[in-house]
Amino acid sequence: MPKQYGIKDRDRAAAWVMERLFDGRLRSGDKLDRQRIADEVGISRVPVQEMLGQLERDGIVRSEYHRAARLEPFDPDAVHETYELFGLVTGHAAAAAALAMTAGLANELSALVAEMRDANKERFNELTWEFRRLVNTAASGPRMRAMLSTFRTFMPTAYTLLLDRPGNRAAILRHYRGECRALTKGDSAGARRAAESRCADEAEMLLTELVRRGVFEHAAQRGRRG
Known part of the structure; x- marks a missing residue:
């Protein structure tokens, strides 16, 4: 893999794992060979060891002392759970940002959403992550930022898959427009609902894409694990 300057080696290793998890080359329970990575x-x-520690904290990998690191279950239940939790955390951040809204931040968010309409996949990705960064830092404390950081290995790869489909980008844009309206009006409850609704829809989009790619056999409804 070519050297990517400005990106930590730990993050490059995490990207290697996540790419293979999302294309089916790695499966639930597979051993992660440190030397191979x-x-x-x-x-x-x-x-690589630092990366495995991060993925374990993120709930993606499990390891035991002096034993192999293996992937945690990756299935429709895991996808639903991840997006439910992400929705709760981002919804809380959006609600807090709405209460702390300023004219300057409202203008920044509105400009980002306006540009999303005609953006290509790469630019759309940049714009939505910048929107989230502004919202997440507007009123979030260190504990909230720490919670949000636990999704930084899963979400970028998942989100890139979603954006391959123009229809997905259009649906995501509708959610961002709704969230932006709520945020700029200082509507805390509305901003929370919009963020949670977007995450729920993104979970279904991801499941559809993973079935299409043959990673999952079907997008089963979430059930309880035994």
Whole structure:
């Protein structure tokens, strides 16, 4: 894997794992070979170990002392759970941002949403992440930011898959327009609902895409694990 300057080796290793998880080359319970990852990414084993620690905190990997690291279950239930939790956290951040709204922030958010309409996939990705960054930092404390950081390995890869479909981008844009309206009006409850609704829809979009790609057999409704 070519060197990507400005990106931490730990994050490059995480991207290697997530890419293979989302295209089906890695499956639930698969062992993660530290040396193989280091060799293929072109880094030492130290950042690989750091990456595995991060993925374990994020609920993607499990490991035991002196034993192999293995992938946690990755199935429709895991996708639903991840997006439910992401919706709760981002919804809380949006609600707080609405209460702390300023004219300057409202103008920034509105400009981002306006540009999304004609943006290509790459630019749309940049605009929506900048929107989220502004909202998440507007009123969030250190604990909220720490909670949001637990999604930083899963969500970027998942989101990139969603944006491959123009129809998905159109649906996501509708959610951002609704959230932006609520935020700029200082409507805390409305901003929370919009963020949670977007996350719920993105979960279904991702499941549809993973079924289409053959990673999952079907997008089952969420059930309880035994």
